[in-house]
Amino acid sequence: xxxxxxxxxxxxxxxxxxxxxxxxxxxxxxxxxxxxxxxxxxxxxxxxxxxxxxxxxxxxxxxxxxxxxxxxxxxxxxxxxxxxxxxxxxxxxxxxxxxxxxxxxxxxxxxxxxxxxxxxxxxxxxxxxxxxxxxxxxxxxxxxxxxxxxxxxxxxxxxxxxxxxxxxxxxxxxxxxxxxxxxxxxxxxxxxxxxxxxxxxxxxxxxxxxxxxxxxxxxxxxxxxxxxxxxxxxxxxxxxxxxxxxxxxxxxxxxxxxxxxxxxxxxxxxxxxxxxxxxxxxxxxxxxxxxxxxxxxxxxxxxxxxxxxxxxxxxxxxxxxxxxxxxxxxxxxxxxxxxxxxxxxxxxxxxxxxxxxxxxxxxxxxxxxxxxxxxxxxxxxxxxxxxxxxxxxxxxxxxxxxxxxxxxxxxxxxxxxxxxxxxxxxxxxxxxxxxxxxxxxxxxxxxxxxxxxxxxxxxxxxxxxxxxxxxxxxxxxxxxxxxxxxxxxxxxxxxxxxxxxxxxxxxxxxxxxxxxxxxxxxxxxxxxxxxxxxxxxxxxxxxxxxxxxxxxxxxxxxxxxxxxxxxxxxxxxxxxxxxxxxxxxxxxxxxxxxxxxxxxxxxxxxxxxxxxxxxxxxxxxxxxxxxxxxxxxxxxxxxxxxxxxxxxxxxxxxxxxxx
RNA sequence: GGGGACGUAGUUCAGCUGGUUAGAACGCAUGCCUGUCACGCAUGAGGCCGCGGGUUCGAGUCCCGUCGUCCCCGCCA
Numbered sequence: 001x002x003x004x005x006x007x008x009x010x011x012x013x014x015x016x017x018x019x020x021x022x023x024x025x026x027x028x029x030x031x032x033x034x035x036x037x038x039x040x041x042x043x044x045x046x047x048x049x050x051x052x053x054x055x056x057x058x059x060x061x062x063x064x065x066x067x068x069x070x071x072x073x074x075x076x077x078x079x080x081x082x083x084x085x086x087x088x089x090x091x092x093x094x095x096x097x098x099x100x101x102x103x104x105x106x107x108x109x110x111x112x113x114x115x116x117x118x119x120x121x122x123x124x125x126x127x128x129x130x131x132x133x134x135x136x137x138x139x140x141x142x143x144x145x146x147x148x149x150x151x152x153x154x155x156x157x158x159x160x161x162x163x164x165x166x167x168x169x170x171x172x173x174x175x176x177x178x179x180x181x182x183x184x185x186x187x188x189x190x191x192x193x194x195x196x197x198x199x200x201x202x203x204x205x206x207x208x209x210x211x212x213x214x215x216x217x218x219x220x221x222x223x224x225x226x227x228x229x230x231x232x233x234x235x236x237x238x239x240x241x242x243x244x245x246x247x248x249x250x251x252x253x254x255x256x257x258x259x260x261x262x263x264x265x266x267x268x269x270x271x272x273x274x275x276x277x278x279x280x281x282x283x284x285x286x287x288x289x290x291x292x293x294x295x296x297x298x299x300x301x302x303x304x305x306x307x308x309x310x311x312x313x314x315x316x317x318x319x320x321x322x323x324x325x326x327x328x329x330x331x332x333x334x335x336x337x338x339x340x341x342x343x344x345x346x347x348x349x350x351x352x353x354x355x356x357x358x359x360x361x362x363x364x365x366x367x368x369x370x371x372x373x374x375x376x377x378x379x380x381x382x383x384x385x386x387x388x389x390x391x392x393x394x395x396x397x398x399x400x401x402x403x404x405x406x407x408x409x410x411x412x413x414x415x416x417x418x419x420x421x422x423x424x425x426x427x428x429x430x431x432x433x434x435x436x437x438x439x440x441x442x443x444x445x446x447x448x449x450x451x452x453x454x455x456x457x458x459x460x461x462x463x464x465x466x467x468x469x470x471x472x473x474x475x476x477x478x479x480x481x482x483x484x485x486x487x488x489x490x491x492x493x494x495x496x497x498x499x500x501x502x503x504x505x506x507x508x509x510x511x512x513x514x515x516x517x518x519x520x521x522x523x524x525x526x527x528x529x530x531x532x533x534x535x536x537x538x539x540x541x542x543x544x545x546x547x548x549x550x551x552x553x554x555x556x557x558x559x560x561x562x563x564x565x566x567x568x569x570x571x572x573x574x575x576x577x578x579x580x581x582x583x584x585x586x587x588x589x590x591x592x593x594x595x596x597x598x599x600x601x602x603x604x605x606x607x608x609x610x611x612x613x614x615x616x617x618x619x620x621x622x623x624x625x626x627x628x629x630x631x632x633x634x635x636x637x638x639x640x641x642x643x644x645x646x647x648x649x650x651x652x653x654x655x656x657x658x659x
Numbered sequence: 660g661g662g663g664a665c666g667u668a669g670u671u672c673a674g675c676u677g678g679u680u681a682g683a684a685c686g687c688a689u690g691c692c693u694g695u696c697a698c699g700c701a702u703g704a705g706g707c708c709g710c711g712g713g714u715u716c717g718a719g720u721c722c723c724g725u726c727g728u729c730c731c732c733g734c735c736a
Contacts, residue, residue, distance in 0.1 A: 035696075042693040055696065075686090092694055100696085117687060120670055123697095127671055131728045185735050205736090231735040232660095349732090456736075483736080493736055540736085555729095566729065 001072050004110035006030075009080060016052020018099045022085040027104060029054065030080040030112070032142065033073055034122065043070040045106075047081060048122075050147050054099040056081050056106045066109040076115035076122065082108040130557070134571040137562055149559045153547045155270055157224055160244050163263045169220040169246065174209035176202055176226070181521070183458050183511075186230035188239070196588030202228035205540055207457060208525055210247040211497055214536035215528050222246045224543065233566045235555040236489065236545055240564075244492075247538030251496060253480070257436060260484065260492070260539060268432060271550045279434035279484075287437050288407070289324070292414020294440075297488025298433040300426035302326060304413050307395070309373075309380050317372050319354025320397030322406050324413055327385040331392040332359040334424060343416060350415055351408025353399040358382060360391045369395070394420075403475070404445075418488070435485045442466070442477040443510065451512045456481040458511055459504070460495035461537075467503070474510050484541065491546050494539030501529035 012027045031049035041060035046053050058070040073079060083106040094100035119135075120128040122142050133140040140146055161171065180187045180201035187201035203209075205227045213221045223245045230239060248256060261277055268275055280298070287296050290303040307314065307323040314320050328334075335343075335357070344355045358367040358378055365378040373381070387393045394416065398409040421427055442462050443452035452474050454460065462470060466477040480496035498504045504526065508518045519526060544556035557563040564570050 037695050037698050038692085039695060039698070040692040042695075044695055044698085046696070053696095057694085059693075061693085089694085092696090094696055096696080117669070121686070129666090129671090129728070131666095132670080134728090229735065232733085234735090235730075237735070490736065542736090565727090567727085569727095571728090 001111065001114065003114070004080070004112060006080065006110065006112055009082075009110075011080075014051035015047050015049045015054040016099060018054050018085055018102050018104070020087055020101045023087045023102060025085050026083070027085055028080060028082045029056075029104065030078070030110075032115075032122075033075055033077045033079060035075065036070070036073060038071065041067070043067060045070060045073065045079070045081075047079070047104075050144075050151075052099060052144075053097055055094070055103040056083065057103050058106045058109065062105070063107050066106050069109045069111055070106075073109075073111060074115065074117070076118055077111060078113040078115070080110035080112055081106045082110075131565075131571065134557075134563070134565065137572045141561065146558070149547070149551045149553065150561055152270065152551055153543070153559050156267055156543070156547050156550065159266050159270065160222075160224060160263065163259075163266055164222040164244075164246070167220065167259050169222040169248075170218065171223055172213060172218065172221050173223065174203070174206040174213075174225065178203050178209075181208075183454060184229075188228045188230050191587040191589055193587050204229050205243060206245055207459065208522070210245060210538060211459065211533075211536060212525070212528055214247055214249045215531065215533045217249075220248045221538075233564070233568060235557075236548070238544065238556060238560065238563055239568045241556070242543040244541040244543055245538070246494070246540065247536060249534040249536045251535065251537040253482070253496060253537070256494075256537065256539060257482075260541070261434075264434065264484075264486075267546060267550060273430075273432050273550075275432040275434055279436050281436040281438050283439040284437055284441065285439065287435075288410040288414075292410045292412070292417055293488070294437055294483065295485045295488055295490045296414075296435065296437075297418065297421070297427070298435055298485075299428065299431040299487055300421050302328065302417050302420060302426070304417065305385055307381065307384055309377060309384075311377075313373050313377050314381070314395075314397075317354070317369070317397075319352075319399050320395070321353075321399050322401045322409055323395055323397040324409065325381055325385045326394045326396075326413070326417065327387045328392040328394065328420060328424070329388075330390050331420075331424060332361060332390050335392060335420075339423075343419065347396060347412045347416060350412035351398070351405070352396045352412040353405075353409075354395075354397040356395045358387070358393040358395070360387050360389050360393070362389055431487075433487055437483040437485055438481075439463075439478045440481040440483075441475070442470075442479040442481075442507075443474045445475060452510055454507075454511060455479065456493065456495050458507060458513075459497045461498045461503070462507070470503075470506050470510060480537070482539075484539070486546075486549060489545055489549065490542075491549070492539055492541035494537065496535070496537035499529065499533040499535045501526060501533075504529055 009028055011030050012025075013022070013029060015029055015031050018027070029047055029049075031047045034046040034048040034053055036046075037044040043058040045056040045058065047056050058067040060067040081104060083104045085102050086105050088094075088101060088103055118139050120126060120132055120139070122139060124143055124145050126133070126140075126143060141150065164171070177190055177200040180189065180199065181204065185204050187204065190200040190202065192198045192200060206223065206225055210221055210223075225243055225245050226240055227243050228240050231237070233239065246256075246260075257279075261279055264275070264279075265277065282290075282296070284294055287294055289306060290296070291298075292304060304324045304326045307325045309315070314323055340355075340357055347355050356367060356369050358365050358369070358381060360382060365375070365382060367373075367378055370378060381387075381395070382391075382393060385393055396409060396413050396416065398405040441455055442460065444455045445451075446453050456479055460479045460481050463478045463480055470477055482494060483490050484492035498507065505515070505518070508515075513521075544559060547559040548554070548556045551559055553559060562570065562572065569575070
């Protein structure tokens with residue numbers, strides 16, 4: 001159909017803002033057709049923009065031209081409407097939409113663009129599978145729910161900038177093309193063309209840069225910054241994600257906490273929510289003991305307690321050498337035996353060795369442990385957790401008191417705590433519960449690699465009082481690290497850093513990083529520590545997770561405009577994708593080749609298995625066809641590469657080793 | 660890398676113990692309709708049952724493989 005031009009027309013209003021007060025005004029609106037209701041000589045259009053929907057009436061009598069055009073219009077057409085706002089008559093008011101008391105009497109209709117029928121309806125309540133939504137993300141984002149989410153994210157960012165600026169933090173950009181770091185997650189790599197065989201890494205976080213900014217005297221820095229990690233995805237994990245990165249020199253931990261708590265208060269206010277302040281502080285040890293998690297959900301009770309009976313009877317039972325108990329008030333009849341058997345199975349998988357339960361009633365305490373412990377044993381357990389008639393008491397145990405066994409036991413107990421909260425519906429909606437988790441261990445022992453790894457990251461300072469045992473007893477050194485937890489989700493973490501080179505060097509040593517290795521990887525950073533590094537520390541907050549919580553979404557994909565799937569694929573633009581052969585050659589990523597005639601008549605170039613036959617980097621290889629053994633007269637060139645794209649079933653073989 | 664769920668019309672789904680021509684709703688198309696707002700009514704089009712193999716007289720249905728999406732473990736702050 002013939003399209004109209006917008007010309008010099010400007011919108012006078014947005015669709016969603018029209019009210020009774022606008023009655024009588026002549027307006028020009030523009031937007032998408034959400035719905036058309038054609039009654040013959042009378043056509044209604046629901047016109048939508050990001051502010052909402054308003055009803056436009058086209059009457060064949062009053063404005064025959066506009067009405068005729070409206071007959072051609074379909075869903076998602078882009079139209080402009082000139083007309084008059086009129087109040088609706090008594091019986092025709094629509095109380096379901098904010099603009100329902102008025103409608104626009106359309107006098108002129110401009111069809112600015114046509115639209116194919118969308119693959120799914122552009123409605124708030126979509127049950128369309130995420131795959132389709134992601135493939136047509138630009139349509140998905142038209143839905144008002146997504147509009148609200150993305151706009152909430154914007155307001156969150158604005159709040160952050162305003163708040164941080166108010167506390168004299170300045171925003172400084174740090175590089176995306178940087179150096180690979182050994183600790184932590186896998187890096188995304190960017191090959192260098194000018195220095196073949198060498199790579200930039202996308203930052204997992206701007207950690208070193210923000211510390212260097214402190215050394216540079218910038219005092220208070222923040223940045224809303226993209227970070228990259230090449231690890232497997234989850235509902236709350238994307239390969240690229242956004243952090244509010246914060247660092248300050250001469251830090252007082254409590255001052256930083258105060259600034260962040262105020263910020264969180266302002267962010268919650270965006271969705272009209274309040275959380276009690278100050279946020280409770282829980283040591284890592286307590287969190288693991290009581291909640292079985294370093295990110296405890298404090299919206300409900302249920303606290304585990306370590307259990308040791310004075311007579312040692314319990315610890316004599318197989319699988320209860322280390323034991324904890326949990327009182328579940330009023331739940332004595334709520335968990336069936338078969339239900340508990342299922343729990344027990346999962347607890348075992350998670351590393352607990354045994355589990356049992358006690359039910360308390362007027363009739364006394366029932367448990368399969370009765371034979372082993374006797375009535376007084378059961379009484380002692382009930383007393384230890386303060387259980388009363390009607391309560392359920394759950395025991396979990398490990399078959400040794402070794403650190404890693406107890407740790408697994410703690411994690412299993414944490415799983416059960418969350419499971420019980422779900423099952424018994426203990427989480428009251430509308431509750432928001434923050435906590436600071438503090439006093440993390442400095443190191444975590446990695447039994448596979450047989451070495452200590454930094455629990456937070458290798459630049460975290462140990463507590464001063466633990467410095468003496470850094471080498472002698474690393475497992476018991478606590479770090480000046482902290483996490484911020486909201487409703488059982490980790491939304492941020494940080495630490496006071498080391499600003500002294502001698503201590504940094506000692507920590508590297510514990511981590512098994514030799515002087516040479518450390519120098520090779522962080523030489524510049526070690527140097528910087530020697531030129532007057534101030535005490536400093538900071539935190540990084542997860543924007544995606546925070547906004548998802550604010551928006552009430554369970555996946556961070558719902559608050560990211562263009563997210564990736566669980567296999568790190570962008571379904572819309574189909575990234576990652578194969579690249580032109582000449583791009584690979586230019587980057588020095590393909591070192592040795594074999595050539596083969598393809599069905600298409602083109603030439604496919606493959607990796608040699610025999611590395612000795614590989615041409616050296618920098619010189620285009622001469623290739624021959626393995627079928628005919630004819631030498632290709634012309635050496636491989638960029639022009640050829642461009643001609644024979646590296647797509648199709650053959651794909652490309654990449655070289656893993658570099659000479 | 661491992662485990663689980665799912666994959667049928669544009670969309671959301673049904674399809675029994677394998678049985679002959681694969682259904683529904685919404686959407687879409689055409690026509691009628693001046694107060695609809697999830698408009699209504701009538702008619703109609705629309706399917707590589709994800710893909711490949713196997714079992715069988717016969718496969719949407721059973722088996723094996725594979726691809727994709729989601730969730731979880733590992734991994735990751």
